Amino acid sequence: MLRNNAITSVLRGAGLSAPITVTWEVTNRCNLRCVHCLSGSAPDADTSAELGLEEAKAVVDQLAAARVFQIHFGGGEPFVYPGFMELLRHALARGFCCLCISTNGALLNERRIAELEAIGGIYLQISLDGATEASCDAIRGAGAYRRAVAALERLRGSSIVRTVNFVLTRQNAHELDDMHALAGRCGAILRVTRLKPSGRGAEMYTSMRPTQGQLATLHRWLTGHPDVLTGDTFFHLNPFGGTALPGFQFCGAARMTCLITPNGDVFPCAFTQQEHFLAGNLRQENFQHIWEHGEVFNALFRKKEGDACSACPAFEGCGGGCPAVKHALTGRLDIPDPDCVLETARAGIDSAPLCHG
Amino acid sequence: MDFSKCYRFARGFSLRRESFGGILYHYEGKRPDPRLYFIDSPFLIGLLELLEEGPLDELIAQVRAHFHLSDPQVASIREFLTTLASRGAFVAQ
Numbered sequence: 001m002l003r004n005n006a007i008t009s010v011l012r013g014a015g016l017s018a019p020i021t022v023t024w025e026v027t028n029r030c031n032l033r034c035v036h037c038l039s040g041s042a043p044d045a046d047t048s049a050e051l052g053l054e055e056a057k058a059v060v061d062q063l064a065a066a067r068v069f070q071i072h073f074g075g076g077e078p079f080v081y082p083g084f085m086e087l088l089r090h091a092l093a094r095g096f097c098c099l100c101i102s103t104n105g106a107l108l109n110e111r112r113i114a115e116l117e118a119i120g121g122i123y124l125q126i127s128l129d130g131a132t133e134a135s136c137d138a139i140r141g142a143g144a145y146r147r148a149v150a151a152l153e154r155l156r157g158s159s160i161v162r163t164v165n166f167v168l169t170r171q172n173a174h175e176l177d178d179m180h181a182l183a184g185r186c187g188a189i190l191r192v193t194r195l196k197p198s199g200r201g202a203e204m205y206t207s208m209r210p211t212q213g214q215l216a217t218l219h220r221w222l223t224g225h226p227d228v229l230t231g232d233t234f235f236h237l238n239p240f241g242g243t244a245l246p247g248f249q250f251c252g253a254a255r256m257t258c259l260i261t262p263n264g265d266v267f268p269c270a271f272t273q274q275e276h277f278l279a280g281n282l283r284q285e286n287f288q289h290i291w292e293h294g295e296v297f298n299a300l301f302r303k304k305e306g307d308a309c310s311a312c313p314a315f316e317g318c319g320g321g322c323p324a325v326k327h328a329l330t331g332r333l334d335i336p337d338p339d340c341v342l343e344t345a346r347a348g349i350d351s352a353p354l355c356h357g
Numbered sequence: 358m359d360f361s362k363c364y365r366f367a368r369g370f371s372l373r374r375e376s377f378g379g380i381l382y383h384y385e386g387k388r389p390d391p392r393l394y395f396i397d398s399p400f401l402i403g404l405l406e407l408l409e410e411g412p413l414d415e416l417i418a419q420v421r422a423h424f425h426l427s428d429p430q431v432a433s434i435r436e437f438l439t440t441l442a443s444r445g446a447f448v449a450q
Contacts, residue, residue: 016380069382161388
């Protein structure tokens with residue numbers, strides 16, 4: 001077995017022959033219009049250029065041929081994509097042992113839950129951005145909380161593995177304990193993830209971005225709650241000290257994962273959906289070819305160095321932070337994460353200044 | 358673990374070759390984050406790829422001969438396979 005430092009070296013460098021997980025936003029249409037949506041999805045989203053079901057099945061075939069281990073379906077709301085259940089069955093038939101679905105839960109009626117259970121290998125992530133109706137619906141819209149909790153109730157007797165996904169913001173950061181309890185009552189695992197300035201999240205970032213004090217509290221809280229998942233989105237907080245958060249301590253974009261958009265574009269991750277990060281399109285090129293030869297992947301994301309951060313004693317713990325956040329806020333990748341614990345401490349400020357452009 | 362038997366991977370386990378050796382992916386089903394085993398020994402990857410081809414003892418003997426493995430190396434293979442078996446990796450054929 002490879003030792004941890006050797007694994008890190010491999011993954012920070014050229015990466016793998018194929019992703020571990022591919023995130024696939026199958027549609028931009030959604031029955032909700034959350035204020036922080038990473039992809040800017042909405043009920044009236046234009047779906048005219050999205051991959052049709054047969055094209056989507058062909059993409060599944062390419063991912064299977066590349067030996068991708070897991071597909072993570074999102075959107076938009078994946079259950080509004082026409083033929084989504086058929087797409088899941090197709091993926092299972094192609095050998096995927098785990099299919100993850102990010103959903104708001106509104107369309108998870110008992111019939112659909114039974115269908116998912118019959119398909120098998122399904123893992124549901126149900127989004128709830130507050131422990132109360134008021135705090136959740138302030139972000140996700142009226143009725144979102146009740147519909148998601150109702151879905152979790154309907155899942156109570158099922159064998160489907162599920163998490164409650166909670167995007168931490170300045171407004172809901174104090175609800176961690178309540179969210180943990182809520183997920184537990186619903187038979188789900190809590191999964192806390194980082195707010196990113198992409199989609200509508202870019203517009204709301206300044207007002208919703210957690211403070212350094214809240215992030216320090218989160219870091220302590222996470223180290224005391226090893227049952228809580230994070231999707232490895234908080235490794236940039238490790239310089240707070242103490243026990244390192246579990247998981248990989250660097251960004252996995254273009255190394256272990258990548259994103260497919262509804263129209264087949266391939267990007268390093270869900271938070272880098274900008275023209276200059278486009279690695280290719282699946283209507284024109286094969287997935288394996290894009291993964292191996294995508295210029296953006298190789299030139300910008302598969303570097304062992306952390307640029308400005310390489311010489312920092314904390315680099316091994318944080319990997320320089322999140323490239324998507326850096327670029328969205330500053331237009332640069334060669335700088336520390338805007339939430340860098342050490343930078344903000346040095347500057348004696350609560351949050352690093354946001355400089356666009 | 359009975360090394361005289363023939364096995365296949367249980368559902369949730371998947372193996373892939375990589376430049377450094379290979380990755381064994383394990384989706385546990387109870388906890389959504391998969392467990393990943395980064396394996397750098399070519400003989401171990403080779404053995405896992407041949408898993409369904411015959412009883413484990415025979416496969417180990419073949420791999421030992423092909424790679425000229427020492428006793429400690431064979432012992433570490435058996436230990437690793439036993440660990441994987443305890444995590445539900447194998448189904449007897």
